[in-house]
Amino acid sequence: MRNEPDAPQGPDPTILAPQARKGRGAVSNRPGRYEPGERPLEDDGWGSVQADEAEAPPLRTTVQPDKSKTVIAWNESPDLGFDRSINPYRGCEHGCVYCFARPTHAYLGLSPGLDFETRLFAKHDAAAILARELAKPSYRPAPIGLGTNTDPYQPIERELGITRQILEVLERFNHPVTIVTKSALILRDLDILSRMAQRGLVEATVSVTTLDPDLARKLEPRAPTPPRRLAAIEALAAAGISTGVLAAPMIPALNDPELEAILAAATARGATRAGYVLLRLPLEIKDLFREWLEAHVPDRAEHVLSLVRDTREGNLYQAKFGTRMRGTGPYAELLRQRYRVAMRKLGLAKRGGGAIGLRSDLFAVPKGERPQFELF
Structure with a gap:
């Protein structure tokens, strides 16, 4: 059964449509699922509300400290190629309207809409906490995913440098890491990454949603342009770092015709692995994405x-393990076949497979980081 009505009711003429804001992805700040009620814009008859919205000053980004006691997040999902991850930031200024992490802002009493991309939280002491977690006698190493929820190289990283501090800890411990990002800022850390790559400790994946700059500006307004991401793939590969491309999300009738072109462009610049993910619209994202469309x-x-409904058994989303990343039905199967053919043609390996080859046997707790009780 569908979660949405088969025949939606006609729009109320007194309710005004949200206005897109320059440089932002979401077009509204609708409340999260834990907040009471909605406050739609209503036409007062004077025609002033939409004008006021259009003339409103740009939303500023604010950053608050995240006081989390731990930084390694654990999961048991069979859909993921890792069981642990680190996310230096909550919220993401890139503003990708489709971001599956948006609903996490509801846990903070904030909107998964504009709040998610303007009210950010940073784990300033993440590196110190990580070092303590890795030094525990019970810890057993395996690849850590960096940036699996929000981008570790979003714009505020340029100033705060939390991701670089985390990489410094991982390098000291000889700990394997996989990185997913949309940002060319990853090239700032080529010195660390190239040293880790020589020991088989790192692989990087750059997400490319579209090669169309105009569409990219609307879908992910504060992320680097497609040419800059392809240039990042080229520079990472040239530095000897195992580099892949993630064509995600594939949105039916919007960017999915570009799948083969994205994979080919990335391969030409040195990518050796590739993956794709079908558009996911869990919880509040389905309404935010509808507004964006x-x-x-x-x-x-x-x-x-x-x-989208055709790929989700009549719904806008289904969270079933095994199918939530790829969908079901003829349209999803056609996309899957196109991906397989392109992978064979280009000689690409499946994204995630390389993580199996990352080395965990080099892991060691530096003497200066060992718990004090070892002195007795």
């Missing part, structure tokens, strides 16, 4: 959503 591609909005 109606604001930016209103002529295709219903067609895109209809095709």
Whole structure:
């Protein structure tokens, strides 16, 4: 059964559509699932509300400290190629409207919409906490995923440098790590990454959603342009770092025709691994994405959503393990076959397979980081 009505009711003429904001992905700040009620814009008859919204000053980004006691997050998902990860930041200024991490802001009493990309939280002491966790006698090493929820190289990383501090700890411990990012800022850390790569301790994946700069600007307004991401792939590969590309998310009738072109462009620049993920619309994201479609591609909005339902058994999302990343049905199967053919043609390895080859046997707790009780 569908979670949404088969025939949606006509729009209330007194309710105004949210306005897209320059440089931001979400077009509204609708409350999270734990907050009471919604506050839609209503036309007061004077035509002033939309004008006020259009003339509103740009939303500023704020950063608050995240006081988490631990930094390694553990999971048992069969869909993921890792069982542990680190995310230096909550929220992401890249503003990707489709980001599956948006609903996590609801846990903070904030909106998964504009709050997610403007009210950020940073784990300033993440490196120190990580060192303590890795030094525990009970810890057993395996590849850590860096940036699996929000981007570790989002714009505030340029100033705060938390991701670099984490990499410094991982290098000291000879701990394997996999990195996923949209940002060319990863090249700042080529010195650390190239040294780790020589020991088989790192692989990097750059996410490329589209090769169309105009579409990228609307989908992910504060992320680096497609050419800069491809240049990052080239520089990482040239530095001897195992580099892959993630074509994600593939959105039916919007960017999925680009799948083969994305994989080919990345391969030409040195990528040796590739993966893709079908658009996921859990919880609040389905409404945020619908608003985005109606604001930016209103002529295709219903067609895109209809095709999404075709890949999710009539719903806008299903969270089943095994299918949530790829979907089901003829449209999803066609995309899967296209991916397989392109991978064979380009000689690419499946993304994630390289992590199996990362070395965990070199892991060692530096003497200066060992717990004090070892002195007795």
